[in-house]
Amino acid sequence: MSFELVYTSARRGLRPGASGFCTVAATDGIPRALQDKLESLSGYSYTESLAGSVPPVNHSHMTVRIQRTVYHVLSRIGHVKAEHTNRTNKIAHHLALTSDEIESFDDGPTAMFTDQSFWFSQWDSDPQTLPPDRLPDSYSEPVNGFSAWEEVFGDAGWAGMLGHAIASDFRSVSVIVPNGDQTMALLNEALQLVKAADQWKVCFSTFYTRQTSSAHCHWRFVMDGTSEARHLRARTQGILVDPLGSKTELPDDNPFVQAAREGRPDQAHAMAAAKIRRSGGGALSQPNGDDDEERPERPSVRRRREARLQKKAVQTRSPFDIPEEEYAHVTLEQADAGGSETKRKSSKRKNKAGLILVSVLLLAVIAILVVLGIKQLT
Amino acid sequence: MSDSGILAQITCPHCWNRFPPEETLWASAHPRLYGDARLGPDVQRRFLPTRFDAGGNAIDSQGSFCSEVCCPKCHLGIPRTMFELRSIFYSILGSPGSGKSHMLATTTWQMRQALGSRFKLSISDADPDSNRQLNESEERLFFNEHPDKLATIPKTETEGDLYQPVQFGDETIWYPRPFVFVVQPLADHPRIAERDEISRAICLYDNAGEHFLPGGESSISPATQHLNISRGLLFLFDPTQHARFREACKANTNDPQILGTGRSHRQDQILHEAANRIRTHSGLAQQQKYDKPLIIVITKLDSWGPTLWPEWDTVDDPIRDARQGVAGLDLSLIESVSAQMRVIMSKLAPEFVNAAEGFANNVTYIPVSSLGRSPEVDEESGMLGIRPNEVKPVWAEVPLLYLLNQTSTGLIPAVRRSGG
Missing domain, CATH: 3.40.50 (Rossmann fold)
Structure with missing residues (x-):
């Protein structure tokens, strides 16, 4: 199931008592951990944006892992008009998709941004809960x-x-x-x-x-x-x-x-x-x-x-890549995890053998000491 | 402090972890050693060194000499001065829009002017890169290339430039970026011989006001935990967000913050929220009072002063030059003004006075105008701004100087008027 979140500065937020920079809209049932993560991805550098003639919009695609689920997060973050306290404002609209859901979007992540009617570029409404499975029309822009x-x-x-x-x-x-x-x-x-x-x-x-x-x-x-x-x-x-x-x-x-x-x-x-x-x-x-x-x-x-x-087989190259094959909604039999699985088993076997050897040596030493002790007594 | 001049315990200004110097991590310097488990692939790897050069700098595994020291818990860089000078943490808190960012910028700017010439103290950025955001705000107000055009300080965000992400397993924690300054006596200071004893590293934080709202803190954004280790609190009370203050002043002002559609926050609730967090994290009992100074900074003096305190623009300078050649703070004047402010606050915002004095033993009320005049609304953008050539702060540096006087011996002396 996909989840959306809209984050901006408003008089009232979705959470009772919230105001200023806060979530103003989110899909009903969004997990709390995912909501916190999406809010933390809502940064926009206003002072850096002034380097250009027009403040740029940040379109991004990131992968995040929340507990055992990998989400592909598509975000549109941009500058908007002054908020209710007459100060600078931004709006961040996030769409989180699971690995299963992205399979139905063959045109890739950039195609998700072409449907301008889906993405919020400003917010003038009351806080609201968004309906589930609200998705943009995905189509590729013609490329020359x-x-x-x-x-x-x-x-x-x-x-x-x-x-x-x-x-x-x-x-x-x-x-x-x-x-x-x-x-x-x-x-x-x-x-x-x-x-x-x-x-x-x-x-x-x-x-x-x-x-x-x-x-x-x-x-x-x-x-x-x-x-x-x-x-x-x-x-x-x-x-x-x-x-x-x-x-x-x-x-x-x-x-x-x-x-x-x-x-x-x-x-x-x-x-x-x-x-x-x-x-x-x-x-x-x-x-x-x-x-x-x-x-x-x-x-x-x-x-x-x-x-x-x-x-x-697809493996994690960098410690910072998310090993989707471990956490995606596929079983181990379907994923080609042979290489990494074999390595893990072999190192476990080596550890076990070492343990046995040490135990045997320890027992031998104890046996020798017992024999010597008996001899002393007799 | 040990004979080497390094403190026995260092407090990280990012995550507030206390650790002995031998646990300090260093940031590698060789280009091949990129990628840190806490900070991601784009920073130099942190390591516990075993080799040092003659100057005491670590040598990384590729043989490069390193100079940046880091916290063993969060791996973020720590200014070296915090290993040698005692640190003082102060917290600035207030509702969204109460003027924290403006006050921080004008306070530090005014202190850079006053400390050297009058107190014979030098103030410098411990880490210019870390203080960059604050320096940019100072430049907007005091070093602007277009002093006659409206300048704006952006609204402080709850994430982004003023926060740093640190990875702990699957979780990312966002720590607030501290502003660290070094204050130490100049060569002609009367107590230069005690330089090591009286010099300090001062840490300030500019949190977004939303962090102080109930529910504004989360486990992944412990942005306000510095409240627990602060030696004093500066709470910014914004009269333009209080209905009774606005009602009392609106006939006599053209400040858009008073005349506008009005945005009110229950600032006493914010103080209660801060008090609860301090009690929870520091183990203070409910019946115990906070024993450190609580300064209530009543901001935007230029908007309410003409109505409620007509002498606001002729109030004396509390920094007085003493006979010994070093200036001091006129505590009598500050306490007198505080008493007057308390009367005004008790009349218009008694619930706030109740909240403050119910929480802390030592409460002082100090009025401040960070800009010296009301902001204007930019017709094009709708944003509030000020023309830099019209900025004239009133008492902007006084709250922090007063806190230093109350919490740190020797840096900011007090003076008493002679002849009664």
Whole structure:
């Protein structure tokens, strides 16, 4: 069952006695833990938003785990007119879907934002309980190659870095954009480079700040002129796409970059697989400035990387990815959890053997002591 | 304090955990060591060091020298000064819209002006990055590039920039971001020899008013738990949110906060809520009174002063230059003004006076105008703003100076007028 929550500053909230920043609408029966989590995802950096001519809207997709359920949270958070105390205000509208529910939305997470009539951009009503299973119409916006990337950055190849990041074990990538005008278009175009089966695994935010997000985010669109952009330029973990502000150059031999430049997103993965085969399992090239490229690779690191590139059952790569297969509504027999399950059993067996050995040794020592004691007495 | 100059116990300003210095974690510095279990994949990993350089800085597993120290519980960075100077925590609380953010910005700004020249004390940001939000507010009001245009301080959010997420297993706890200042004597201070004894790290928090409403605190947002360790409370009472005050003043003001549609909050209930939280978390019995100073800051003096206290704009400066070369606070003046304020409050908001004096032993009423004049409504945005070139705070720094005088020996002396 899906759940919605609307959070803004109002005279009265849904909870009796609440006012100011509070929940003004929510689906009937929303779990308390989920409500608290969605409220905590409602941050919007007003001062950072002033870096642009128009305060940007943050469209985001995050995955959160509440007890044993994984929710895909789609959020629209934006600036609204002054609230009842004549001060700044925002509105955050969240839609939480379970892993089962997203299967009926084949067009991916960005398609959920096209139905403007569903998403609240302001709130002038009394607090209310929303009916269950209220969902937006989902349809993909028509995408024309990578024209938005070409227009904003002068080179469509930059879109390839986002596809490359996802193909490289869902690494995070930050994109510094000049303003918030075309971020949805950039996002839609970049998603062409992600396999359809993986699109719901991509977490993104079109107006990202570290302070306002507590969930892991793969694609982060950061506005130029913000403190977040300055922080990224000083030091960034993961990939940074910043053609306007830094001297980063695109790796021309990266298959995703080539596919984006040629407008052939469907060829991206085939080209990437071919390159890996040709190079004997080597890594895809990354933009200049990555520390790894400047140092000779240690054998242990190369072995680990090669092992990672081999096809495996879906596993958690990073401690911060949510292992959906453990917590989704599927049984263990259906999920391909063979690899991890076998490893857990084998380590349990080793622990057991060790325990037995120690017990035997202890018994032997006790037996020797008893014999010596008896001899002493006799 | 040990011979090394490091305190025996340190209090984390984020999660208020107390720990000995040997449990301090350090933030690694090498680019390969990213990802922390508490703070997520985008920060340097925290670790308990075993190697140090000659300067006492930790060395991480990749051989880089580290400098940032962190709390062992929440892993958030702690300014080094909090390991060397005694900390004082003060809480600022009040209903939404009572003027906490404005008062914090004007108080710190006024203190930066007054402390150096008059008290011979230096005040500096212990962590400029952590104080960034407050510094931006100060810039909006006092360093604005367009001083004749309306400036606004955004409404404080209940999540976002002023809070930091920390992961504990499956749960994310949002801790409020502290503003930490270091106050210490300058070279020409008469007590410079006792610098180590009288210097302090002062921690303030700017909570959203919603956190103080009943039900406004949750287990994942313990935003107001600093109330329990604070050495004093500054409660901002907003007369423009009280019906009787508005009624008494509306004939004699053009302040939109009084003349507007009116937004009322039961501020006595907010004080009761704060009192309950303090009693619950600190184990104070119901019949016991709070024994630390409770300062009731009556804000927006410019809007109600002309009607209820006509001498508001000619009141004396309570900071007096003493013969010894260091200024002091005129406690007689402050206590006299407090008595006058109590009379006004007892007449118009007796339920609040009852709540305050029923909770605390030591209650002082101090009127403040953070801006010096009423805000204006921006016709385009509908938001309240003030022109920076018209900002003239009245007594904005007095509540905090008074608290320092009452709770910290040696920093802010008191003066008595000579000749009666």
